Amino acid sequence: MLIFGERINGMFTDIGDALRNKDPKPIQYWAVKQQEGGAHYLDVNSGPAIPTHERVEAYEWMVNVIQEVSELPLVLDSTNYDAIEAGLKVCKRPAIINSCPAEQVKIERVFPMAIQYNAGIIGLTMDKKGIPKDAENRVAFAMELVAAADEYGVPMEDLFIDPLILPVNVAQEHAPEVLESLRQVKMLANPAPRTVLGLSNVSQKSPDRNLINRTYMAMAIASGLDAAIMDANDDDLVDVAATCQILLNRSVYADSYLKVFRAR
């Protein structure tokens, strides 16, 4: 189970301010803190804090300041592919591109870029029309992304299918459909593509966010989830991820397994 730390995102006030003021400290603080929490990768997203025309420069800067303090690989998160490419150019370790929907034009932009920079891809099970309601259509989009990986020569384990979870307080019917999608995506190819969720989305604006996050994550891992963009400093949540590794017999049990799971 891979943890992609979500905290370096311009939607958070401290990061947004840091981006506007070119102050590396808050970004570096969260890079280190998320690594200590148990993150395997750091998601990097400028959010709306930076005007579109300045994003290329902003991503290059963010990657550089993070790499000054952390060895973790990065997940470059933007809808602006030129910004992602600017970040990929300065990444010291193979990164992941976040994200690419099942749309031909975007596939043609993203997949060759992934090959060029030896990067992974998060593929979204949606197109221009939006997110499907049911598992069947999610899996159909996943199949298009799997076919694209095959066509462009992206190794299947470098493709992370994201079946897109929505907030449970407004779109409750999606939660089981996403679990079913995870199960089916794992059967699309051999080796199977990997899977990822933007986990915190499931609990948006609910009072019991942490409980919902960790309950859903355990269910999703059992259904085939390999990675989550999540709060790497929610200790209970990270403990659940570690415990799932044990209960699914993916890691050998030892009394100190929680501590070892966080060692990087």
Added chain:
Amino acid sequence: MSVTLVKEKYSSKVGEVVLGATAEQGGTRTTTITVGGDSALPFLHFEGETKNRPVIAMEVTDVVPAWNEMIMNQIGDVINDPAAWAKKCVDDFGADLIYLKLNGADPEAENRSPEDCARIVKDVLAAVGVPLIVEGCDDSEKNNEIMAVIAEAATGENLLIGIAEQDNYKSIAAAAMVHKHTLIARSPLDINICKQLNILINEMGLPLNKIVIDPTVAGLGFGIEYVYSIMERARLGALANDKMLSMPIICTVGYEANRCKEAYASNEEFPGWGDLADRSVLWEAVTASGVLQVGASILVMRNPAAVSVVKKNIADMMGK
């Protein structure tokens, strides 16, 4: 019709551990030995590298052991002198390194002092140029006393010292750390304790590349299948990047195989079992080659004739 071999891909490999130290490295060994580093299951050369050949440590004891005659006769008079015995193992029997077992320290036996034990270690170090493994007796409290003194007396030699166990690891781990030795971590055929002990030792500050796993083994016919399954689990863990199971493995096959009745019972007692002279050698050699197949890096052996057979087996498996 052509057949494509199905190959497993692994994300990691077994850690490498260096035993012994030359003069430049602060010791007095003429050579060092590196074990581990494999990136696939043993000897599957088409899937990954078996980086370092498994090695054989021959067992030498500080008091004359009660071993069967077939082994005693091959060793000869030097059995009374650990240093000369060690030298014969290296010069005549081709041992890669020496495993010195200090049974004489046992309070129930000679009750040798830590200083006496350290002197024996120094004598053996002086007699041979190969790296040395040193284990104490069967009394854990006494072992803590003698290993502290031995570790200090042999500072810088990078001995492989043992043993650390879950309920008694701190003292010997500290001795290894302070005096720059490598440590044997023994678990009782239990993969979970094996991993936990490595974690505990590592938490004290001993680096992972200074630890060797002793999973406890069994002789052929006495549970070797279970040993195999435990070792296989550890190896697959190492290859899947479980750093706390990624250390090379040492197996005390000579001790275990020669405890089996088949290795020493006379022809008269069991006429149907075949000639003891062959049986004795084979029991140890087959036990050794069994654990080799699942990732033993260091074999601790007794019978020189069995050593000879296993050396050939290792060379064959390495394809050299």
